[in-house]
Amino acid sequence: TQLLEQSPQFLSIQEGENLTVYCNSSSVFSSLQWYRQEPGEGPVLLVTVVTGGEVKKLKRLTFQFGDARKDSSLHITAAQPGDTGLYLCAGAYRTGANNLFFGTGTRLTVIP
Amino acid sequence: GAGVSQSPRYKVAKRGQDVALRCDPISGHVSLFWYQQALGQGPEFLTYFQNEAQLDKSGLPSDRFFAERPEGSVSTLKIQRTQQEDSAVYLCASSLGGTALGNTIYFGEGSWLTVV
Numbered sequence A: 001t002q003l004l005e006q007s008p009q010f011l012s013i014q015e016g017e018n019l020t021v022y023c024n025s026s027s028v029f030s031s032l033q034w035y036r037q038e039p040g041e042g043p044v045l046l047v048t049v050v051t052g053g054e055v056k057k058l059k060r061l062t063f064q065f066g067d068a069r070k071d072s073s074l075h076i077t078a079a080q081p082g083d084t085g086l087y088l089c090a091g092a093y094r095t096g097a098n099n100l101f102f103g104t105g106t107r108l109t110v111i112p
Numbered sequence B: 001g002a003g004v005s006q007s008p009r010y011k012v013a014k015r016g017q018d019v020a021l022r023c024d025p026i027s028g029h030v031s032l033f034w035y036q037q038a039l040g041q042g043p044e045f046l047t048y049f050q051n052e053a054q055l056d057k058s059g060l061p062s063d064r065f066f067a068e069r070p071e072g073s074v075s076t077l078k079i080q081r082t083q084q085e086d087s088a089v090y091l092c093a094s095s096l097g098g099t100a101l102g103n104t105i106y107f108g109e110g111s112w113l114t115v116v
Helices: none
Strands: A005-007 A010-014 A019-024 A031-037 A044-049 A055-058 A061-065 A071-076 A085-092 A106-111 B005-007 B010-013 B019-024 B031-037 B044-050 B053-056 B065-068 B075-079 B088-095 B111-115
Touching: A005 A085, A010 A019, A019 A106, A031 A071, A044 A055, A044 A061, A071 A085, B005 B088, B010 B019, B019 B088, B019 B111, B031 B075, B044 B065, B044 B075, B075 B088
Parallel strands: A010 A106, B010 B111
Antiparallel strands: A005 A019, A019 A071, A031 A044, A031 A085, A055 A061, A061 A071, A085 A106, B005 B019, B019 B075, B031 B044, B031 B088, B044 B053, B065 B075, B088 B111
């Protein structure tokens, strides 16, 4: 059961375009993380957000945690082919929780 | 190796066969997690170890699934009498702590199980 819904499920864009993917839930999370997963590999952590309204930037990637800590977004500026992959959000219900709930994922393809 | 290592990478099992999947976490990592990732889905939590203690096994889908970490390092996920719905990628992950802030979780490449 996926408690975190991500949209869009698939996204194909041209190199240089901007994009935003969304992660939504009806539950409040203590913290939320974003991962990128490439084919045949495990997810790799990109960022952790913990405070409602928090914005974090990682080069061309901007992550935002919703004020109510139920949703998050990932914005990529000037996408590059190397950004291609499966983007997963994952939430923890409480600080110190040992299991993460992953979203359904957004599969991004950046066309050169 | 520097990362989480899993074996076998690929396993084809006949329905009803038992399988064992191995995970070598990053040296010194206290926490170890198993996740199941079905095709086209995000990973789903199976179980969590802190050292040798299995503190959470709430995600194991049935009593056919069993995990152990007897010496607090290497872990094995065993699936008995495999069924077709067990076909998935089984991801192992480790971290110095749990999922508390500041503890990055490192995933292995996964063991791809196909039950035919």
